[in-house]
Amino acid sequence: MNQVGHLINGAVVTPEGRQQPVYNPSTGDAHAQVLLASKATVEEAIASAKAAFPAWRNTPASKRARVMFKFKELLEANADEIARLIGLEHGKISHDAMGELQRGIENVEFACYAPELLKGEHSKNVGPGIDSWSEMQPLGVVAGITPFNFPAMVPLWMYPLAIVSGNCFVLKPSERDPSSTLFIAELLHQAGLPAGVLNVVNGDKEAVDSLLTHPDVEAVSFVGSTPIAEYVYQTASAHGKRCQALGGAKNHAIVMPDADMDNAVEALTGAAFGSSGERCMAISVAVAVGEEAANTLVRKLKDRMKTLKVGAYSDSSNDFGPLITVAHQAKVEGYIQSATEEGAVLVVDGRNPSVTDKNGFFVGGTLIDHVKPGMRCYDEEIFGPVLVVVHVDSMQQAMDLIDAHEYGNGTCLFTRDGEAARYFSDNIKVGMVGINVPLPVPVSYHSFGGWKRSLFGDLFAYGPDGVRFYTRRKTITQRWPSSGVREGAQFSFPS
DSSP, X not given: OEEEOEEETTEEEOOSSOEEEEEETTTTEEEEEEEOOOHHHHHHHHHHHHHHHHHHHTSOHHHHHHHHHHHHHHHHHTHHHHHHHHHHHHOXXXXXXXXXXXXXHHHHHHHTTHHHHTOOOEEEEEETTEEEEEEEEEOSEEEEEOOXXXXXXXXXXXXXXXXXXXXXXXXXXXXXXXXXXXXXXXXXXXXXXXXXXXXXXOOSHHHHHHHHHOTTEEEEEEESOHHHHHHHHHHHHHTTOEEEEEOOOOEEEEEOTTSOHHHHHHHHHHHHHGGGGOOXXXXXXXXXXXXXXXXXXHHHHHHHHTTOOBOOTTOTTOSBOOOSOHHHHHHHHHHHHHHHHTTOEEEXXXXXXXXXXXXXXXXXXXXXXXXXXXXXXXHSOOOSSEEEEEEESSHHHHHHHHHHSSXXXXXXXXXXXXXXXXXXXXXXXXXXXXXXXXXXOOOTTSOBOOEETXXXXXXXXXXXXXXXXXXXXXXXXXXXXXXXXXXXXXXXXXX
16 A cells, blocks of 8 residues: 655655555545654654755745746646546545646746745935845744645645745645645655755644644644634744634625526535535525525525536546545534534435445535524534525625624625625625625735634735745844044934
8 A cells, every 4th residue: 555654855754653544535445554743753854944944045036936937837747647646535526626736836826926025125325324124034944734625725825935935844734635745745846946945744733733832943824624723823822933824614605686696506506515615715605685585596506406416536527526534424414414403494415425436425515594593504614515595684684694703714795786795895804705706715916814713813825925924024224334434422312
């Protein structure tokens, strides 16, 4: 059976120690064993990054950017293999895996702009013969902890920008689907990255805690569930580290009576069930304004869902694949059961879908109507192909629901009314907003992040905030007095 190791100081290593199986969720079979890094292995990776930092930080930004240009070419040349590895271990259908990779490549393209991104500011003659300027300097060794649902894209949110800014990076990807992440990291070394600048350690809590507490790690980026995000943020902060920790979501879509209902149904179908709903930006709640709109929406969604195809990643005609583990499959099915027990109406039941391999971790598209706050399927993040529908009487009532929820990651509004759209955009308490756009994931030159308990920390991921997170500003004020000019001591504050 294939063994997935670690990438330390430019080489794949497979030390003795704990390991666990990596499953193909389409079949339920274990296809590999992933090594789980010990504290000593993590410390070795950190030491490698620390040793590489002095030379890398002094490498001109233009040369660091050239590595990223070559990396982009290699990602595009190896896209089919990367998508295959994502599908094999995550279950994502090939077209969805390709879309994930493309969004990751766009962040590499943004990192190629490093010479411009890292320019500071300069002011001449702020005082007699005095110049002042700022520089964006790297932090040193930084770390990233990434989730299973985007094994290619989310790491590419982090380390290209961190590395091109002059830092060295230690990545701890999800142990559930590590192969594509490791393969991509090897491509970056083929692009000319010096050994030690990027290190990958697979592992579990032991590896995470080693990164969060090690004194040589200056900053930590995290994407995952809210309870773990809060733990990561509190632990990293308590150890003096800069931290951005992106957590969970419960993304609502408001459907107004004047919405183009057919377009809204198509948009909601893709946003709710794509990637089996295992997206932090998935739409999991449709809030219909008015009974007529609600009844029409549910009827059209039910009809559209009859055509959904769930199955293995290798069949590109499928719309979405399995869930990541059998335990998560059982958890999602538990939410569906709880909804019926709490009085909601199960319109489409995705349990026991018609699939070729009954041992895969499949749940089909599920639609639940007449859901109310207080029900588990409304309050909690399901992270599965389940869309719930809530009925309200007005847009303000819908907005109040969204604002009251503990998460504030993404939301959207379906309407033809520009005034309603502007009011919604200005006043909703959510970090990423779409108008007739169900998945308002920012492009690479903006930044990604939510509000409330969807983000712990001050800075969003990638884009301009990513540059700010992975650098610290230094301001220098310099004077070269004219020859022969001497001044006495000044005891008043300089002005």
